[in-house]
Amino acid sequence: MKKLLITLTAFALIALAACGGSGDSNGEGSSDNGSSEDKGTITMGVTPWTSTVPPTKIAKLIIEDMGYTIEETQADVSSIFMGLSRGDIDVFMDSWMPVHQNYFDEYEDSIESTSISYEDASSGLVVPTYVEGIETTADLEGKEDMFGNEIYGIEEGASATEEIDNFIEANNLDFEQVNSSEGGMIAEAQRKISNEEPVIFYGWRPHTMFNEFDLKVIEDESGEFFESSTIHVVTNNQVSEDHSDVYDFLSNWSIPIEDVEEMIVKIENGQNEEEVAQEWIDNNQDKVDEMLGN
Amino acid sequence: MNYFYFPLEQWTNTFVNEWFLPTFSSAFESISVVLNSFVDFVTNTLLFIPAELFTLILVLIAWRLGGKGLAFFTLIGMLYLGSVDIWEESMNTLSIVIVSTFVSLVIGIPVGIFSAMNNKIQAVVRPTLDFMQTLPSFVYLIPAVLLFGLGGVSAVIATFIFAAPPAVRMTNLGIRHVPKEVIEASKAFGSTSKQLLFKVQLPLAVPSIMAGVNQTIMLSLSMAVIASMIGAPGLGATVLTSISRVNIGLGLVGGLGIVVLAIILDRITQGIGQNTK
Incomplete structure (x- = not known):
C-alpha cells in the first residue's frame, strides 16, 4: 500500500513538473529576449474588489515575462496606498479617480499616477429594473418611503459615501444612508431583490452586480453628482528609476472597460484568474506588443 | 492531497x-423585527437620557461596586466621550453590547446549566x-x-455567536465545581433537584457566572x-472611517472610546461578581 502511494506520488510530481514546463514554454511566444534571469521583485497591491483582479493578473503575467518575480499583497485600499507611499508596494492597477483623490493628496510626494487604465467607469445610485417610475434623481423626491428611507452605501468614510450624503442634502431628500462594506451592501440588495422589494444602493462599473441582477443606474440630471470615474495605474516614485522597463510598460498600459467586465464574469463563474488573463493576452497580442514598445 | x-x-x-434562504427568510424576518425594536428601544433610551444624568448614574454604580477609584475613572471616561464628540456613537455601541450580552445570557446560562x-x-x-x-x-x-x-x-x-460561549462555559464550570459534600448535605436534608439547583448550585456558581458575563461583555465590545x-452604527464606524481616510487621530479617538467603555464595564461587572462572593 505504502509503495503504491509513493509510486503514485512520484507520478503525480512528474506530471506536475511536465505541466508546469509546458505552461512556461507556450506562455507568451512573442516576447523578444526570452529573458529568464531574475531582475528582482515587483510587489503589486491587490484589493478585495472584483475590478482589481483582471488588470493585475494581466500585468503580472507580462511583467513576469520581462524577468521579474511578482509578489501580490492583499490589503484594503488605504493600506495599499500607505504601502505604495512607503515603497512596500510598487504598483497598484486599480486606483479610481476622483474617488481616491484623498490618497493622492495625502501621498503626493511619493506616489504617481502612471497611466490611465480605462475611462468612463460610471457610478451612481442604482435600483432593480422592477422598480418602476424611478429613472432620474428627480423621481426620487417624495418616494423615499418606498425604499424605507434608506440608501445602502459602501464603507464609512469612502468618497462615495460622502458624495451620497451630499446628494441627499442637496436635494432635500428624506433618506438616510446605511454604510457597511461592499459585501454587506450587495448582500442586503440581494436579500431585497429576492423578495422583489424596492431597494436603492450605490453601484459602479465594472462590477458583476450588473450581470447578476437587472439594475438600472438612476440618472442625475443636475450632473453635479456621480461623475464617471477614471481608473489609474499608480506606482511608487522609485519604480521609474529602479525598474524603468516595468515603468515604461505601465505608462503605456490601457485596457477596455468591456474586457475587464467580461473577465470579471468569467472569474466569478469559477474560471482560473491567470487563465483568464492569459486568454486576454493571447487575444490581444498586438495591444500587448504596443504597451511593451515592440 | 486532492x-x-x-x-x-x-x-x-x-x-x-x-x-435555506427561500424557506426561512420570512421566519428570520420576524426575529429581525423583534430584535430590531429591542435594539432601537435600548438605543433611544440611552440617547434620551441626558448625558449628565447618565454619567451620574454610572458614576454612582461604579462607586457602589468598584470603589472611589473606579467612580473617578468613570467620570473622566464619560467626560472624554463627551469632549471628543463621540457620545452618540458610544451609546450606539453600548446598546449593541447590552442587547447582545442580554441575548447571550438568556440563551447561554440555561445552556450552561443543562x-x-x-x-x-x-x-x-x-464542540459547538x-x-x-x-x-x-x-x-x-x-x-x-x-x-x-x-x-x-x-x-x-454576529456578536452573539462570538461572545456567548464564555457565558455557557463559565456557568457550566461554576455548577460543576460546587463541592460534592455540599450537594450531598443538601440531598440529605431532603431538597428536591429544583431546590438543589436554585438554592444551592446556582448561588454558589454566581461568581463564576459573573466572570462569564464579564467575558461576554468584553468580547461584545471587541466585535x-x-x-x-x-x-x-457606533464607535466601530468611527474607526472604519478613520481607516478609509487614513486619519490616525480619528482612529485613536474612536478606539479610545471603545477602551473607556470596556474598562468601565469590565470593572463594574467584576465588582458585581466579587460582591456576591
Whole structure:
C-alpha cells in the first residue's frame, strides 16, 4: 500500500513538473529576449474588489515575462496606498479617480499616477429594473418611503459615501444612508431583490452586480453628482528609476472597460484568474506588443 | 492531497441560495423585527437620557461596586466621550453590547446549566462553542446580512455567536465545581433537584457566572468594529472611517472610546461578581 502511494506520488510530481514546463514554454511566444534571469521583485497591491483582479493578473503575467518575480499583497485600499507611499508596494492597477483623490493628496510626494487604465467607469445610485417610475434623481423626491428611507452605501468614510450624503442634502431628500462594506451592501440588495422589494444602493462599473441582477443606474440630471470615474495605474516614485522597463510598460498600459467586465464574469463563474488573463493576452497580442514598445 | 474533490463551496452555495434562504427568510424576518425594536428601544433610551444624568448614574454604580477609584475613572471616561464628540456613537455601541450580552445570557446560562447537568448535552455543546469562537467572524457576516439585513440586528447576531460561549462555559464550570459534600448535605436534608439547583448550585456558581458575563461583555465590545462592517452604527464606524481616510487621530479617538467603555464595564461587572462572593 505504502509503495503504491509513493509510486503514485512520484507520478503525480512528474506530471506536475511536465505541466508546469509546458505552461512556461507556450506562455507568451512573442516576447523578444526570452529573458529568464531574475531582475528582482515587483510587489503589486491587490484589493478585495472584483475590478482589481483582471488588470493585475494581466500585468503580472507580462511583467513576469520581462524577468521579474511578482509578489501580490492583499490589503484594503488605504493600506495599499500607505504601502505604495512607503515603497512596500510598487504598483497598484486599480486606483479610481476622483474617488481616491484623498490618497493622492495625502501621498503626493511619493506616489504617481502612471497611466490611465480605462475611462468612463460610471457610478451612481442604482435600483432593480422592477422598480418602476424611478429613472432620474428627480423621481426620487417624495418616494423615499418606498425604499424605507434608506440608501445602502459602501464603507464609512469612502468618497462615495460622502458624495451620497451630499446628494441627499442637496436635494432635500428624506433618506438616510446605511454604510457597511461592499459585501454587506450587495448582500442586503440581494436579500431585497429576492423578495422583489424596492431597494436603492450605490453601484459602479465594472462590477458583476450588473450581470447578476437587472439594475438600472438612476440618472442625475443636475450632473453635479456621480461623475464617471477614471481608473489609474499608480506606482511608487522609485519604480521609474529602479525598474524603468516595468515603468515604461505601465505608462503605456490601457485596457477596455468591456474586457475587464467580461473577465470579471468569467472569474466569478469559477474560471482560473491567470487563465483568464492569459486568454486576454493571447487575444490581444498586438495591444500587448504596443504597451511593451515592440 | 486532492485525491478527490469535495465540493463544499458549491454545496453550501446551492444549499443557502436555493433552499435555506427561500424557506426561512420570512421566519428570520420576524426575529429581525423583534430584535430590531429591542435594539432601537435600548438605543433611544440611552440617547434620551441626558448625558449628565447618565454619567451620574454610572458614576454612582461604579462607586457602589468598584470603589472611589473606579467612580473617578468613570467620570473622566464619560467626560472624554463627551469632549471628543463621540457620545452618540458610544451609546450606539453600548446598546449593541447590552442587547447582545442580554441575548447571550438568556440563551447561554440555561445552556450552561443543562450541560452541567448532563454529560451528553455537554458533549454536543462543547464542540459547538469551540466552533462559534474560532470560526472567523467574516465567514458569517454576509450570511447574517442575507438573513437579518444590514444594521443592528445582524451585528447583534454576529456578536452573539462570538461572545456567548464564555457565558455557557463559565456557568457550566461554576455548577460543576460546587463541592460534592455540599450537594450531598443538601440531598440529605431532603431538597428536591429544583431546590438543589436554585438554592444551592446556582448561588454558589454566581461568581463564576459573573466572570462569564464579564467575558461576554468584553468580547461584545471587541466585535464593535467588525459589527460596523455590516452597518451597525457606533464607535466601530468611527474607526472604519478613520481607516478609509487614513486619519490616525480619528482612529485613536474612536478606539479610545471603545477602551473607556470596556474598562468601565469590565470593572463594574467584576465588582458585581466579587460582591456576591
